[in-house]
Amino acid sequence: MDDIAIRVDDVSKDFRLPHEKVGSLKSLVVNLFGRQKSFETQHALRNVSFEIKKGEFFGVVGRNGSGKSTLLKILAGIYQPTRGKVTVRGKLVPFIELGVGFNPELTGRENVYLNGALLGFSKKEIDEKYDDIVAFAELDRFMDQKLKNYSSGMQVRLAFSMATLSEADILLVDEVLAVGDADFQRKCYNYFSKLKNNKATVVFISHDMNAIREYCDRAMLINNNMMVDMGATDKIADKYLQLFIEEAPTANKDHAEVADAANQERWGDKRVAISGVSTSVSEKSIEVTIRIKAHSDFAKPVVGFRIRNAAGAEVTGTNTKHENIFLKDLLKEQTLILKWSFVNVLRDGQYIVDVALQYADGITVADWWNGAAKFTIRKNRHIPYTLDPGFELIIQGQ
Amino acid sequence: MYKLWQRYRYSVILLTQLVKTDFKLRYQGSVLGYLWSLLRPLAIFAILYIVFVKFLRIGADIPHFPLYLLLGIVLWNYFAEVTSIGISSVVSRGDLIRKLNFPKYVIVVSASFSALINLALNFIVIAIFMSLTGVDISPSAVIMVPLLIIELFIFALGVSFLLSALFVKFRDINYIWEVVMQAAFYVTPILYPLSIIPVKAAKVLLLNPVAQIIQDMRSLLITPQALTIAHLYDNPYIYLLPTGIVLLVALAGAAYFRKQSKYFAEEV
Numbered sequence: 001m002d003d004i005a006i007r008v009d010d011v012s013k014d015f016r017l018p019h020e021k022v023g024s025l026k027s028l029v030v031n032l033f034g035r036q037k038s039f040e041t042q043h044a045l046r047n048v049s050f051e052i053k054k055g056e057f058f059g060v061v062g063r064n065g066s067g068k069s070t071l072l073k074i075l076a077g078i079y080q081p082t083r084g085k086v087t088v089r090g091k092l093v094p095f096i097e098l099g100v101g102f103n104p105e106l107t108g109r110e111n112v113y114l115n116g117a118l119l120g121f122s123k124k125e126i127d128e129k130y131d132d133i134v135a136f137a138e139l140d141r142f143m144d145q146k147l148k149n150y151s152s153g154m155q156v157r158l159a160f161s162m163a164t165l166s167e168a169d170i171l172l173v174d175e176v177l178a179v180g181d182a183d184f185q186r187k188c189y190n191y192f193s194k195l196k197n198n199k200a201t202v203v204f205i206s207h208d209m210n211a212i213r214e215y216c217d218r219a220m221l222i223n224n225n226m227m228v229d230m231g232a233t234d235k236i237a238d239k240y241l242q243l244f245i246e247e248a249p250t251a252n253k254d255h256a257e258v259a260d261a262a263n264q265e266r267w268g269d270k271r272v273a274i275s276g277v278s279t280s281v282s283e284k285s286i287e288v289t290i291r292i293k294a295h296s297d298f299a300k301p302v303v304g305f306r307i308r309n310a311a312g313a314e315v316t317g318t319n320t321k322h323e324n325i326f327l328k329d330l331l332k333e334q335t336l337i338l339k340w341s342f343v344n345v346l347r348d349g350q351y352i353v354d355v356a357l358q359y360a361d362g363i364t365v366a367d368w369w370n371g372a373a374k375f376t377i378r379k380n381r382h383i384p385y386t387l388d389p390g391f392e393l394i395i396q397g398q
Numbered sequence: 399m400y401k402l403w404q405r406y407r408y409s410v411i412l413l414t415q416l417v418k419t420d421f422k423l424r425y426q427g428s429v430l431g432y433l434w435s436l437l438r439p440l441a442i443f444a445i446l447y448i449v450f451v452k453f454l455r456i457g458a459d460i461p462h463f464p465l466y467l468l469l470g471i472v473l474w475n476y477f478a479e480v481t482s483i484g485i486s487s488v489v490s491r492g493d494l495i496r497k498l499n500f501p502k503y504v505i506v507v508s509a510s511f512s513a514l515i516n517l518a519l520n521f522i523v524i525a526i527f528m529s530l531t532g533v534d535i536s537p538s539a540v541i542m543v544p545l546l547i548i549e550l551f552i553f554a555l556g557v558s559f560l561l562s563a564l565f566v567k568f569r570d571i572n573y574i575w576e577v578v579m580q581a582a583f584y585v586t587p588i589l590y591p592l593s594i595i596p597v598k599a600a601k602v603l604l605l606n607p608v609a610q611i612i613q614d615m616r617s618l619l620i621t622p623q624a625l626t627i628a629h630l631y632d633n634p635y636i637y638l639l640p641t642g643i644v645l646l647v648a649l650a651g652a653a654y655f656r657k658q659s660k661y662f663a664e665e666v
Contacts, residue, residue, distance in 0.1 A: 015664065077499035078663045096497045105423055117415035118498060120408050 004089065005170055005201040006052040006075060011084030013045040013070055044070040047084075048227045050220060054090075054169075055199035059212040059219030059233060061240045067225040068205050072096065072174050075203060090169025090201070093119060097174070099159030104148035108139060108158060111147050115159070119166050129165050137161035156184065164191050170201045209237040209311070210384040234382065241310035241350050265370040272298045272330060274355050277305075277372040283379065287341045290355055292367075294330035300360040301327050303338050305372075308352045315346065315386060317354075321362045346377045347388035409501045416508035421515060435519035443468045443527065457591045461621050465527050469620060470588040470612045472520040477554050477608055478579055479513040484558025485565050485572050492666035502659040503652075506562050510555045517547075528619065539618040546618075549644055550611050556648030559655040566658065566665050582606075587613065592625040601630050610640040 018039040045067045052058045062068045073079045074086060076094035101118045102111050112133055116126040126133075134140055137157040147155065192215050195202055206212055212219055212233055219236035221228045229239055276291040288305055304319020318340075320327055330336065353373040357366040381388060425431040447464040450456055457463040487509045488495070488502065495502065528535070565571045586609045592600045603609050604627050616624035627636050 073663070078496065080660045094498065100497045101494050103419065103423070105426055106419065110419070110422065114415050114419055117411050118494070118500065120411065122407075122411050123414070 003054050004051050004087075005054045005056070006089075006203070007085075007087040008048055008050050008071075008075070009085040009087070011045060011048045011071075011074060011081040011086060012043070013067075013074060013079060014082045015042045015044050016040075017042050043225055045074070045081075046226050048222075049084075050227065050230055052201060052203065054201055056218060057196055057202045057204065057216045059216035059236070060203060060205045060222065061207070061209070061212060061219055061236060062222035063243060066222045068222050069096075069174060071222065072172050072203065072205055076172055088170065091120075091167075092170040092172065093166045093168035094172040095163055095174065096172070098163060099155055102147055102155065102159065105146060107146055108143040108150070111158070112143075112162065115162050119162065121166075133158075133161045133165055136164065153184070160184070160188065160191075168200075170203070171195065172203045174205045175207070207311070209240060213237055213382060214384050238349075244310045244312070244350075266368065268357065268365040268367040270367050271296050272301050272357050273367045274357060274369050274372060275335065277353060277355050277369075279353060279373050279375040281344065281375050281377060284344055285341050286344050286346070286375070287339060288353055288373070290338045290340070291335060292338070292357055293335045294332055296332050298330040298366070300329060301366065302358040302360065302362045303327065303336075303356075304358070305340065305353055305355045307346075308354065309346075309386070310350045310352075313386070315351070316342075319356065319358070319362070343389070344377070345387050345389040347383045347386065348377050348379055348381065350374060350376050409504050412500060412504045413508050413511070416504065417511045417515070420508060420512040424512070432519075435516055436523055439468060439472055439520045439523040442471055443523070446471075456594075459593075460591050460623050462531050462533055463591075465524070465531060465533065466591075466616055466620050466624065467589065468527070469524055469616055472517065472524065473550065473612050473615060474583065474586065474588050474608065476513055476517045476520075477550065479516065480510050480554035481557050481561060481575065481579070482572075483509045483513065484554070485561040485575055487558070488562040488566055488662060489666055492662075495662050495666050502662055503559070503655060506558050506655070507555065510551065510558060513554075514551060524619075533620050536618050536622070542618050543615065546611050546615050549607065549641065552648050553607050553611075553644040556644070556651040559651035560647065561651075563651075563655045563658040566662055582608070585609075593623075597630065600625060604630060605636075605639050605643075607640040607644045610637075 016039045048071065060068050060071065070079065072094070073096065074081050075088065076092065076096065077086075077088075078094070078096075099115065101115055103114065106114065109130075112130065113123060113126050117123075121129075134143055137154075137160070139154060139158060142150065142154065147158075150158070189211070192202075192211075196215060202215075204212070204216060216233045218231060219233045220230040221236050221239050223243060229236060272292055272294045274290065275293045276289075278289045280287045280289075290303060290305065292301070292303065294301075302319050302321045304317065304322070306317025307315045309315050320338075327336070351374060352371050353375070354368075354370045355372040356368045358364060358368075359366060379388065425434055428434060430437065443464060446467045450467060451464055457466065460466055484506050487505050491505050494500075561571055561575060585603060586606060587595075587600075587603060592603070592613065595603075604613060604625075610627060613624050613626045617626045627640075628634060
């Protein structure tokens with residue numbers, strides 16, 4: 001029990017959303033007398049239980065609106081749980097947002113003291129750390145200027161610099177890393193590595209599965225306001241990515257005839273249509289087979305595809321026009337099979353294939369189908385980057 | 399003692415910074431800056447002197463009447479400032495409340511301290527006038543004046559706690575309070591000497607804590623002719639009524655604020 005930093009015991013949180021906000025006395029009076037209050041109860045979290053050990057780097061993942069931020073705010077004591085109990089041992093500092101309480105009318109220096117006070121530091125304590133803060137933020141020359149004259153990048157640097165100085169036992173971090181340029185993000189990750197080495201307890205909310213995999217010891221997946229799973233980060237990250245695949249329109253099986261169902265993810269005049277998409281994956285290569293059928297005579301179609309990873313990033317793709325391949329005119333009822341193959345440089349994960357048939361101009365769409373097929377790469381290698389082309393290493397002098 | 403400090407350390411640190419910030423921002427951009435805290439009561443004094451002494455000739459029977467008026471107005475302004483800033487203090491810090499867990503009462507208390515600094519500056523001006531006009535101060539003032547200021551501080555704070563917590567839920571409160579304060583300004587003997595109204599009415603008016611404080615303060619600092627509860631009632635225990643109201647409002651306000659503050663983050 002002594003090594004537990006945070007204990008969450010069967011916590012639920014409900015929000016009451018009044019249909020018409022009881023924001024004035026009139027509506028209060030009206031509601032008090034007679035008419036029942038009309039509100040909707042929104043269950044933001046249901047029966048969540050878990051424990052985080054001291055020194056653990058704990059990830060919380062889930063889609064937008066799943067309840068992660070509510071959970072974080074309950075841990076931070078900002079929200080009270082409707083049911084259940086949260087026990088926190090040690091000083092906890094939340095970073096729901098950087099630079100909370102910054103006032104644009106104050107100078108950088110004054111903001112450091114104000115923000116420091118909000119984090120629980122006395123003037124004397126800030127005095128001692130002031131030089132470090134300024135140096136880390138690289139803002140020596142600007143500290144006596146008003147914050148409103150800072151660029152947003154400078155404000156973020158100052159705020160982050162403040163955040164790094166807090167000596168909390170437990171840190172709650174919510175997507176802070178989403179802001180800032182590449183240089184700043186690198187700084188953040190360096191700080192994270194430092195936290196990890198110092199055995200700080202960190203609860204980290206992110207959509208970035210690479211960061212989760214790299215830093216977290218354990219993670220938890222929240223979906224539809226409930227805890228779905230908790231455990232090894234790889235397992236949780238995969239499950240999280242799976243959520244998006246399940247959302248994607250179900251791809252038809254190999255060579256199955258395509259139903260003409262009205263699908264938002266598919267559009268075009270269908271004068272020539274995709275009749276089937278299949279994929280085959282080996283360790284060395286990936287094949288995408290596209291069958292198309294012309295419903296009327298069609299001049300010089302352009303056929304292409306692109307591959308998206310589970311996070312939605314477009315990883316690669318091409319079309320016949322890019323490849324300088326010019327297809328011949330199609331006759332009515334003619335079918336065509338195009339077999340694309342390319343080197344398997346994708347890292348482990350789930351992928352979605354979007355297929356497009358276009359007119360000769362390469363712009364007008366005849367049939368565009370997002371999520372026409374999907375496939376999984378499983379090389380059992382954990383590369384935290386988008387591509388895993390396979391590496392060779394030659395070591396000399398050993 | 400150390401334990402107590404540990405418990406309230408965060409609140410004290412935060413309170414100090416918030417009051418400092420308030421004070422820094424108060425006169426930002428104005429050329430004369432903090433001087434305004436002194437110039438304002440001076441200007442009010444000049445106006446009162448011209449209007450009441452030169453034209454209306456009210457209160458001619460009360461010695462140092464302009465000073466008498468100034469003291470009343472300064473005390474009333476303090477009460478009005480604390481409550482009007484206090485009422486929206488929680489809502490205006492909504493951004494902070496939604497992102498950080500901290501003792502919420504600090505927000506209201508800091509607004510109240512900022513006004514107290516202002517009151518202190520106003521008292522400097524009053525003290526200067528007092529020494530210039532050579533008023534007689536009763537010896538008990540040394541003890542009584544701080545006590546009366548504490549009473550006013552607690553009353554204003556209590557009202558602020560109540561109103562600021564209510565304002566989170568019912569946004570009409572500030573408009574209602576504006577009207578209430580306008581009415582209270584005339585019900586409180588600020589611009590007129592209590593002696594011009596019927597004794598029965600004066601007796602009731604003095605039960606208002608702000609009226610009681612203003613009249614006691616005037617009686618102690620400016621002239622014993624200022625009517626107080628001690629003058630109008632035979633029974634000194636009547637003082638328990640206004641002080642009782644102060645305590646009641648303060649306790650009720652603090653209790654309600656404490657109960658509601660848990661949900662500020664969701665409702666603000």
